[in-house]
Amino acid sequence: MKKFFSQDTILTGLVAGLGSELGFCLVLALGLVVAGEPVWTHLRWFGGMFVPAILVLQHYMKRRTQLRVVKTLIVVLFVTFLAFMVYTLRSGTIVIQ
Numbered sequence: 001m002k003k004f005f006s007q008d009t010i011l012t013g014l015v016a017g018l019g020s021e022l023g024f025c026l027v028l029a030l031g032l033v034v035a036g037e038p039v040w041t042h043l044r045w046f047g048g049m050f051v052p053a054i055l056v057l058q059h060y061m062k063r064r065t066q067l068r069v070v071k072t073l074i075v076v077l078f079v080t081f082l083a084f085m086v087y088t089l090r091s092g093t094i095v096i097q
Helices: 010-035 039-063 067-091
Strands: none
Touching (some): 010 039, 010 067
16 A cells, blocks of 8 residues: 555546545545534535645655656646535535625
8 A cells, every 4th residue: 555655656646635535525424424414514514625635735745756646636636626616606505795
């Protein structure tokens, strides 16, 4: 496992970025279900999924030896943030006035 994340490949960046975001979302959803709260009323809380991804990006940027992974993480963060904002705007969770 450690060898996989030390490679400089696009797949490593995708797994690290999407895995950290998905892991946060799964833990948050599980916590909401255990607490008896409806998940759909707390959609804004899922915006916190970008914090672990930014921390993973920071880790790889400090190394300066895996530029493909860093570029892939930046693209993953941009695309998922854009998709999250479009979804929250269209669903009415966030309203711009």
